[in-house]
Amino acid sequence: MTKERITREIVQTMDQKDSLSHFKSEFYTQDDHYYMDGNSLGLLSKRAEAAVLTSLQDWKEQGIDGWTEGKEPWFYMSEKIGEMTAPLIGAEPEEVINTGSITANLHQLLATFYKPEGNRTKILADSLNFPSDIYALQSQIEQKGLKHEEQLIQVESKDGYTLKEDNIIAQMDERTAVLLLPSVLYRSGQLLDMKRLTEEAHKRGIIVGFDLAHSIGAIPHQLHEWNVDFAVWCTYKYLNSGPGGVGGLFVHEKHLGQKPGLAGWFSSKKEKQFDMEHTLTHSETASAFQMGTPHILSSAPLVGSLEMFNEAGIETIRSKSLQMTRLLMNLIHQELSDFGFQIMNPLEDERRGGHVSLVHPEAASICKALKSEGVTPDYRSPNVIRLAPIALYSSFEDVYEMIGILKKLMTEEKHKQFKNERGIIA
Ligand SMILES: Cc1ncc(COP(=O)(O)O)c(C=O)c1O
Ligand SMILES: Nc1c(O)cccc1C(=O)C[C@H](N)C(=O)O
Structure with a gap:
């Protein structure tokens, strides 16, 4: 001090x-007002507001043609926001997509990457994570016909606020299929060593996912270089997308091309989507992990907001x-x-x-x-x-x-x- x-x-x-x-x-x-809660809901910026107004204007003037002909065409907005987000997390543009919420994206990526087989059936998490993440893990385990009481391991905290990386690593073994941790713990603000945890998990054949809710927009990441398998985040905190703003996900390049666990028509390759075939030709980028129609009016603020992050x-x-x-x-x-x-x-x-x-x-x-x-x-x-x-x-x-x-x-x-x-x- x-x-x-x-x-x-x-x-x-x-x-x-x-x-x-x-x-x-x-x-x-x-x-004369001191807003210290941008870690829960960030404030509105003029650029985010203008971006929403652009989408409203496109709707007003073009109706359905706004999807492809609007000033900010809705059909490509999730990918555009993904590209704009990539520098914040050290990702390649095709590894990132703007979609869903943390909880929905966790379900998607667990449905894709959690494949319990033989003895490797467990998910390793922590006892301090946000409840929604834990509920998602529990229900994904149940979806596989297993008992979460047996398969979900939550690393304990000694002081009730922080975790020790050594204790997490000590619990990784050949029975662990997936490791899911927050980058920053929502109560104590502890930043975990994502690089080290990923390396240690990979040595043991474990798939690694992070919840970046409390780090995206506040902290640089190198997800691609660290070889993280997947990540999810919300955008209403540090990225200032507004209440219920659309979240995002990252899937490492090495997994791209894989079939999404939960498919929908927005998982399609863009050029195939409107062929309306009953066989999905999924995208080869993180776009494949989208499901239904993007929530344009809750994504649009990011077009304005992320511009500022990239400038700064x-x-x-x-x-x-x-x-x-x-x-x-x-x-x-x-x-x-x-x-x-x-x-x-x-x-x-x-x-x-x-x-x-x-x-x-x-x-x-x-x-x-x-x-x-x-x-x-x-x-x-x-x-x-x-x-x-x-x-x-x-x-x-x-x-x-x-x-x-x-x-x-x-x-x-x-x-x-x-x-x-x-x-x-x-
Ligand atoms: C760490 C963490 N995970 C998950 C959530 C919930 O995310 P969502 O409501 O976007 O699914 C929050 C905050 O709401 C959070 O802080
Ligand atoms: N997502 C929230 C919501 O829908 C309503 C109120 C608050 C929130 C939050 O984001 C809480 C936040 N994740 C937290 O760290 O406590």
Whole structure:
């Protein structure tokens, strides 16, 4: 931690040096409001809005011809977004497609890659992953006529927040068919060593998949180079596609050409799709893992949003995000040491994602009090406050202001006015 006292002047200097600061005006942010929840639902940008309006205009003016003749033809939009996403995850364009949701894509890729055979029947996961991933794993095991209680192995966490890569590797063996892990854990923000885990799993003949929900748009990846077999993600968090925005998937080139586990007419080769044959000629790219008609109005925002990510560059985004979360942690030490907060995310740059995870016994009431004071944090049961300053639309001074607000409300015990229990979502 730094020794120098952090002042407003210091953070203002950081803002002056920030090469990404101009992006803030491209987002709908509110004055005197500090939005720290972009790790759950990112904010709307003007470019994303314009992209949706383009698709609406195409529909208005062209009706069905919008599929091929629109300004942004709908028939090719999922592939275009896949190409735009590829640089963020270190993929070849044909390895990526914009489709589905994390849960739907997990079902698709498990239906494709989970092939229990002989003794190799188990799926290795962890005990801290988001519930939807675990439900998908359980039901895919059941789909194969097996019992998930016997086949799903969930690596335990010693502290209830983080995982040790060594413990995960220790559980990989010749009975493991698939390994599925989050890149960044949704509560603690721990970033797992995807490269090492993939290498170790492959040595043992295991197929490797990652859920990139909490890393895509915040952290660079090298999925192709690391030889990851598949990955899934959502786009409504760091990629700012809006509520229910269409997700994405990656399938390594070495598996392309394989038949999708769950086929539909959008799995087709584009030039064959409208032949309407009952024998599927599936695409040879990640497009094959689509099923039905793409959700154009929930994909379109990405055409605008990803343009900004590619202009900014994911390495620059990561570097600012690390600087912001480092500042946030330093300010917590400087300003909040009397109030019983504990930082649960790993402190090292290479082990933490885009959010800071603060544990406090009164986390729920503190989050409600923060909201009443113009800060949007994110609460996760039972005691976690997640705070995510976002590289494209948060400033260093926002982080400074937000900690000032938190300190004031803790000093005045304003959170005591709120029930220490979760609302419907947070
Ligand atoms: C790690 C993780 N997996 C899965 C999900 C659910 O994804 P979806 O609702 O897009 O299927 C979320 C968030 O909602 C998540 O954070
Ligand atoms: N997907 C969400 C939704 O449909 C409603 C509210 C929140 C969400 C989220 O994304 C939660 C998020 N995955 C989390 O990490 O908690």
